[in-house]
Amino acid sequence: MSASDGHALLTIALLARPGAARERLREALDHAGARVVFEDDPTTLELQALRDADPGAVLIALEPAIEDALERLDPVLASPSLTLIFDEAELAARRDGWEAQRWARHLVAKLHGHQDVLPPGSEQDQQLQPEPGLPTTPAELHADAPLEFHLREAADAAPEVPSDGLYQAPQDLSEPVSLEEALAALQPLPDAPGMPGIPVPAPAADIAASVAPIAAIGDHSRWSLVEDHVVTTTYAPAAEAAPARFDIDRLSLVELEPDTGIEGGCPGAVLVLAGIGGPDALRRLLAALPESLTTAVLVHMRLDGGRYGNLVKQMARVSALPVVLAEVAQPVDAGQVYILPDDVGIAGSQGGLHFIADAAGIRIEALPAAHSAVVLLSGADAGQVDAVLALAGAGAWVAGQIGEGCYDPTAASAVVAAGQDAGEPPQLAATIAQRWGVDA
Template sequence: MTCWGSPVHASDAPTLLSVALLARPGPARDRLREALAHAGARVVLEDDPNTLDLQSLRDADPGAVLIALEPAIEDALERLDPVLGSPSLTLIFDEAELAARRDGWEAQRWARHLVAKLHGHQDVLPPGSEQDQQLQPEPGLPVTPAQLHADAPLEFHLREAEDAASDVPADGLYQVPAELSEPVSLEEALAALQPVDADPVASPIPPIPASTPPAAAAVSIGDHSRWSLVEEDAVVATSTSASGPALEPERFDTERLSLVELEPEAGPDGGCPGAVLVLAGIGGPDALRRLLAALPATLTTAVLVHMRLDGGRYGNLVKQMARVSALPVLLAEDAQAVAAGQAYILPDDIGIAVRQGGLHFIADPAGIQIEALPARHSGVVLLSGADAAQVDAVLALASAGAWVAGQVGEGCYDPTAASAVVVAGQDAGEPPQLAATIAERWGVDA
């Protein structure tokens, strides 16, 4: 039996969006109905997507739609897409099998996230965790700002400052000297080069032996009173000697010089040199939908998506994401070249390998191996529910030069893995913000 705790009263929360619940009859639909009741939502429609007609959904005019995903409603969602595809409509997806099994603490936790999503805030703590606002005197010194930020990560702030340093105004006339020394006058510098009679008694410098030739004892720079500046473009004539004309300088043969491509940008069969790998799990369908919807169709890299699904229904995920993505969404297959400007859904038995400078999909029972990505040309995004066991491999790829980011904010139901990379100093943001960074790094103008 699910215990929801104290219900949300209308007087305690702002006005909610009207919600339509689309799910087949069964335990999943019952649990989702309880979650909406706990959230205080106004359910304007509850129906089976297979029997619901498009006009009834349009007449209900919901502000949000909660959908229990399962293969049996795949065709129905395509039929209802003219309404579900509206940009003003908030779509919330949940796996029907997970919703049916969710009970106890897990059900309460998911309900709190649903409340936060519908109310538009980020308070997902259980009741009774509110801080006491009444100040009580306590002995001892107050906590200093330095103590409050003792464990705060600073690496990403330092990188941000380094990136902005080039935009800070500076005096272009001043050039920092390579070596700093005490200034001396020209006369002092010339006097230091003149020979000095060494006194064996008064000077610690040993005298020059008598057998040493005078020319080796001191170097004279001649009369500097007739020195002059020479124009930079002046032509100096080649001197000749008594024995004949001077030898011409050896000419450098530039006719055979050519540029050599140090690293191929793509394989001969179109393999992309790198890719952006997206890892997700619980809460991932909604986060992935928001990420792909914000990516432009002109990316110069590929997007690889790996999100474990019960039953391996990756074909359904391809169709769902193709409705919102400007990029073509395909199912990855063995021996297929990874092409730029494409989004691929990776099954559990598909991995990647580099062949002749380009990425290719291969059959691998272990699935995607993060270390197989070329770090210089790749990135990794950890969305809600990403596997925490992959964090070490992701950070190792980041240290090799890959761009890594984690999801934060509303809608991140399981932030364990994403928060780990953010605390380690990697980028952070909500899915649309991460999509903007990907477009900036791998767009046509990047």
């Protein structure tokens, strides 16, 4: 990134309706060191005023009331040289404390084009250098702190420590006390003459005689798992009459796959997984895909608040392919981009793929490996890497995003390190078009 490009990213326009969300976003921009050159309500904003401000980036607080306004501002917002950053207005208004600081750090990283999203104070962790030799042991750390002084101090203070008033050992017993002597001291006896209510210790021999002898553990002659008196009965099942012939009238062949009743659907799909930093990467990927794609594109990106309808509208502005929201019992048709909610999965049948209701969401193993691909963009769930690599071992094409725009590369870097393809979103889109284009 050149210096001029970095300067352009620091000039930003804030489009949000007046309220708490707008105030919080302005504070985050101030913390990021951005220079706000324009700030207005998108519902009343004039298109020429936004064009004259010439910002390098635009931060938009999304809410249903501004959907029509964004359509009107699309001639400016669709510019490839403009960086768009979206945030949910409702979440921005409620974001506070640690969550607000975390979002501000990610905004700083996006505007300045780096991947440092850790809080202040973590810089020293990156400067640690390995040194030869064994680490310092706990004994070496406390070599100058001997324990003898504390022991002597505890012995001197012991007489002043209050004693336990719940139990006092009998004066006529000396330590160590045997078990019989301790039991005898605790047994209450009849009052002594002239001293009512004062228990007198009984002789140890009397206590020992009153205790029933304990049977040896090895004596198991009297053990039993059943009652002494058991009434048994003999059960003789009635003889069943043998069938005159083998009944085959109700036998039938079972279908290997249930009939879903859903016609159509392509045999495979390209699954795109994304998260933090994913909207920008997804926007660049879809913008580079051709209209003549012969497979379907499934997009799974978790959003705070689940506003997947807004994501459909945002991506439809840049994609040459139709972008729709996936619905249960709908076939997966080629040449479409489907945004998957959290509770929608996929299943295969003889006719092709279709969407099903699944609380666990998309399952990687449900994709036919020979006809499918998985692309991991910024913020993809690292917990799905093993399933993705297993699908790659079965023959699927798998790739991960690299480059400065990947703000959370954990999952993408894992598949690249495992030997899968890597590239920027436009490069990955070119490979997809080459494999599933009209001429492929």
